[in-house]
Amino acid sequence: MQSLVLLVIVSIIGFVVLNLIPGGPLAQYALDPGMTQDDRIRIAAQLGLDRPLWVQYLDWASGMLQGDWGTSFRDGNPVLTVIGRHVYATLLLMGSATVIAVSIGTWIGIRGATHRYSSFDYVATVGAMIALSIPTFWFGLIGIYVFSLRLGWFPAGNMYTIGDASVMNYLHHLIMPSVVLALVHIAIWSRFMRAATLDAISQEFVKTARAKGVPERRVIMKHVVGNALLPMITLAGVQLPSLLTGALVTETVFTWPGMGRLFLDSLGYSDYPVVMGLLMFSAILTIAANFVADVVVALVDPRIRLA
């Protein structure tokens, strides 16, 4: 129920903001010498853009309720098809970035918390703060400069070389963008993991476990980390929009053919149906991620599972 309200809010804000943008989908033909303003007015009418805003919204919303996300102005395909074609690339990028961020971030966080105020902790903290402060797009640019232009180790963009569909080729292209995208998230993840671990470490039951003579390794791995990971699951859900945003930026820098590119292109062409579709998609994804996080927490946490 609340999620439905949320979706309505998101769609209204999105629709209004989108229509605030002057220009519109026909602007791209403005410089076409053979097209007159008449042509543009005619096409706008054919696309239904001459109707009042609220009529357009209701039309869109009722289509949405029937599972019809509309048709892309630019591409002529149904919005879901258009998005569907780009989801894979984004998920690949986000997925690999998440794997990197979670594994490295969790490790750094745990180590930082268990070796609090050690030089490792210090370096990790400073490193995380810096990583959080580097503009992602700039980091990407510098990455391209160093690793593509200077050293030539990695390709400067795209997902694969045409004519080479091997996994290695994909991996080769994936490394730079996913590392760039992961960087910030390693930082976020390690900071939160550190805090969560510190939280867990100061709990009474950890003292109990130690008092029982449980080996320190097991105390950390089983008692501390187990409990520290719980809030992290929720965090993962909450972090999704920011991961998505990061992916959008990264995709732009590395010309990755995912939803980020699609989003920027669609926004550039004022392809309203696709932009709205992407907004709804990301809202739904966020809601779903939070829901999944809740479910996972519930599965892992007996207090919720059995309550």
Place this chain on the structure above:
Amino acid sequence: MNTITATRPTQARWFQNRVLRRFLSNKLAMFGLAMITLLTLTCVIGPYLLPYDSLFVDLRARFSPPLTGYHYLGTDPLGRDIAARLFMAGRISLLVGLFAMLLATLLGTLVGVIAGYSGGWVNALLMRTVDGFLSFPTIFLLLALAVALKPSPIMITIIIALTGWMEVARIVEAEVRSLKEREFVLAGRMLGLGQAHIMFREILPNAMGPIIVAATLTVARAILLEAYISFLGYGIQPPLPSWGNMLNGAQQYLATAPWLAIIPGAAITIAVTSFNFIGDGLRDALDVRNDNL
């Protein structure tokens, strides 16, 4: 009977002494504070010390690498002095960051306090709106708004604030929600104080800690966001420099004039890192948990 000898009233309002002491002993936070002070000072005085104006175009000097003559940081494609531009840009970027933070914090605090204190449907409505804004990819709102409204430093500030208040609102809401169960709030109600009084005079000062932390981090975020939209060309308009629009177009010259990208990027990173250090230091200092570990 237990009487207390009167001592001079302590002037600790927001910070209890211990918090301040802990903050002052945080090396990173102090480093951040020093960096920010230094940056601000350079941006304020720097332009007067340099022989070049930030707007002066000299095509013969274009693409001078750093340390060419008096162009300490080199020149840009129009032959303008990068050092002069960097400092002028710093003024803009820092101001935009600070004011965006102020706006975002005000708005977020207002929404957060009302939502947190009210509960019920008011809370549900406000917080769902917050969630709604949060579930947009930030750059959508940012770009769409930047595109929809004519870019000017003031507009950019407002736009960034509009995309950055939700985090503050969330933090404040959670804080207020927990504070309102505290006994001193019940005591306020018992005394028959008005709702607004309780919200803003009793509860709000107690939430200042997290708000300040959030505010510091919001400055950092705002500087990053300004940089990003200006980088994309939707932000601060040329010839007025900002750290972000100095990067605009720099990627074209990555191979031939990498300093165009490296210098402003480094400035952004340093400024943002400093604010993050300060924010983190404040958070640590305010975190009572640190007492019993």
Place this chain on the structure above:
Amino acid sequence: MTAGTTPPAAPEIVLSVRGLTIELPTGMERRHAVEDVSFDLHRGQILCVVGESGSGKSVTASTMLGLLPKAMKTSAGSIKLEEREIVGMGAEALRSLRGRVVSMIFQDPLSALNPLMTVGAQIDEVMASHGVGTRVSRKERAMELLIEVGLPEPELMYHQYPFRLSGGQRQRVMIAMALALEPAILIADEPTTALDVTTQAQILKLIRDIQRRKGMSVMFITHDFGVVAEIADSVVVMEKGHVVEQCSAAQVLKAPTHPYTQRLIAAVPHLRSGNRVQDGTATTEPVLQVKNLVKTYASGSVFFGTRRVVPAVQDVSFNVARGSTLGVVGESGSGKSSLGRLLIKLMAADSGQILFEGQDMAALSESEFRAIRPKIQMIFQDPFASLNPRMTVGTILTVGPIAHGMPAGQAREEARAMLTLVGLDPGAFGRYPHEFSGGQRQRIGIARALMFKPKLLVADEAVSALDVSIQAQILELLDRIQRETGVSMIFITHDLRVASQICDDIVVMHKGKIVEQGPPSQIFTNARSAYTRELVAAIPGESARAPEPEPAEVV
């Protein structure tokens, strides 16, 4: 059993502490957490460590297991555990002792168990960590232990997660864990403080029984002399990190030598079976009449079948006479606080009447009620949480009257006077709450409530968060104020001893209902309901002494 029966020939010493000094991190209120602490624990005996909060009891106990927080260091002294030196022992060697030779139980059973592991797994872990037994044998042993600590249906309990257990059950699980490897020494750090009286009595009995059966040595930490009287063989009294007295329990209780100990013991509230002597301020004319008050909490959602309905206050009726004190007692969760909140309308009642000076307040809206608020004030439980840390004492005292229209100058005058009345220097006016001790803060809270010259004061657990010696001071203050101002009081407490001291009338609540109502003489010596009798019987230490016959003087 009483402390007096300790065998005179002291058996062998299992734990010997000599000159133990532990440093605090810099910047704390004192340099040492404990300093030059020495004592012995004999085999098969119970040693009680008592002292006020912060005196170093827990720190001492943690040191026995080498579990000091990282910020603290043992700077001198030795701890000999069955001839092994603990101070400076290697981490692995220490670990192998924990749980096997020395076990520990902590104060708060709620947080001492890992919420993500089953009870069985946590008991199993003790044995597994020391490489004892096989999976099967360990499970058998765990079952045995569960039976031993008196938990019903061990098979079911074994697979249960801690959150499903009550506080008493959890503490039993803790004990089972501690006993798993039959350690020579059991250290219990205030294991019953978080429990209500009846459960506390059961756990104390369990520890004592097991100690006897196994011939274990127990180091029992508490701040409650009632508990000491109940179980101790010998006693160590600590103050600010120093051991000030150390001898047999009987001796300490009967003839304490150190002034600190004397003070502590004197401050312990005792059950008084007689009624309070009135000096005429009290009349029988009711200032407050409560009739058929009902409050039910509903939480969760009907849709998801998680709806939980708690009848917190059910059909409660009573009167409070002008100038008298009504005590509300009952175990945790019986609805005392809910009742208190209803009375000052921090929460609306579902039904029933609250007649204050004849007017029904339950029917008033919040804005109508505002005018009456000054007449009904409350003293809150937690002296730390109930004062706004961002406001000076002066502001705290004056903000209410000013909001109700008193001129600021007059409010300040009155606030200064009020500070003197509650025993604080008027110079406290400009200072912040954190600059005061707990007892002083509670005085500020009382002053705030009195600023309006109320007709009725509701005190919800107003002394529970305080150390016994300060508790006594505050009770004395309240008594004095009532005599001076003639205010009526509703005093909510779970401590029957406290209630017995200052109340004219007592209501006993159980599961939201009043089960008994009457003067202390009736409640404590001649209770009509079985529940009340049970409560009274569970008061620690009181069975060991004869109830004080008659109040010789007002405390």
Place this chain on the structure above:
Amino acid sequence: QTPPDAPSGRIIVGVSQEPTVFNPLMPKIEVDDNVHFSVFDALFRITEEGVIVPNLATEVPTQENGGISEDGLQWRIRLRDDVRWHDGELFTAEDVKFTLELIVNPDFRAWRTTGHNLVRDIEVVSPTEITWRMEEPFAPYMSFLTETFIVPAHILGADDNPNEAAFNRAPIGTGAFRWGQRTAGDNLTLVANPDYFGEGPYIEELIFRYIPDMTVLFTQFQSGAIDLVGRAYITQDNYEAARNLPDRVVDLVPATSIESIYLNLERPQFKERAVREALYLALDRDSIVDVLYYGLPNQTETFMPRQSYYYHDGLPTHEFNLEKARQILDEAGWAPGSDGIRAKDGVRLSFNNSTTTGAHLREQAQQFVQQTFRDIGVEMNIENLPAAVMWGDFWGMSQFDSAMVGVTYLIAADPDVTNRFHSVAITAQGGRGSNTGQYSNPEVDALLEEGARTFDREQRREIYLRVQEIIRDDLPYLPLFAYTQVMGRKAGIEGFVPNTNTRSETWHAAGWYWA
């Protein structure tokens, strides 16, 4: 070098916008033409020299050969009989009729309708002959037809909603390449049509790779990941680097678009010719062209491309003279105010200049011009907008003060510029067209009307030379330069011919092959 007997190899073309429209009659942008030229054929084709030659038709109709009647109203086209659609069906005059009718079908979302909306009474005389009547004589129609691709009646006609037909996603044409597959957001593959009626194709696969970022696009050209880059995708500042790459051929190709500072003539600041002239004098064009644009573009005084038959080479040449500019303004009564900015009758000589965000060379030029304008007491503020905003009403409804734009004036090399300069083309004043500068000159109007009615090349030349003279004198916009495209390709690619009369570098990919 000779082409191979059977198609072999593959050529990857880098593009910085994504081709998304595959029905050649629907609204599309330049990059979509790449696909249309390869998959479809029009009745005629325009060569790199600007000569119109038959394609699906067998001859170019003229008044001389009787294809077009003397009054220019009756048209007759003869068609080839050996053309097959990619699905094997025979191409006939019915397809042409269907195409022309579909374009003006009110339910169909057609791209351009200019010219087509004059066509009446289409008649299929035989499978290889079709005739129609024009409502009025319209000489540029011939050029329009070189960009009007014929679609299959038997497929698109069978669909009840041509706007959303399956055809639009997997088109079937008569061209040298068939639809291969599309990886949205990344690339589009076309495969050789072995049954093509014309020359070629010689390569097996023609791939368009979408690389939105120019830097990355260039990097990939450097690394060899793409074989050919056309349009303006190699920016001027990369020309040197590109030229020095081994095994790459980099050509400078004059383009049809003209960079200029476009003025909104209805703004009070620009109404006076003196102001426009002063501004023109204050443009340091040499520096812009030689330094900012690395000397690649050509200076120009007119909207007509230099390579056009109609180009006027005798127009007065621009000079950069601040002194003279000031003098003209002084004389016209624009006196400097206290802030140094000139004003007259309460109108400050201050205006905004806009271009699309992200065009970094233009932004440089803007900031450079800003400085020299400032020197003569003119304030130019920069207000750049994202493309979608810039080219909306802001441009179309003349809401800008001035703009820095590159405009293509001609359609497929036809000299008609009614759309840009005729006063009926001012949309902001209720007209229909793209005269967004709101230029209005009765003499030009008359000349343009005459030009559109005239089919004779020489007569038309006279008309349009005169138009150029008047416009050079009126200065409705300030010409900066004529673009030069940097086209790069791998050394082994043969048969590549740039053709600026089309919007596509792959207009004749059928003739490409690997050496």
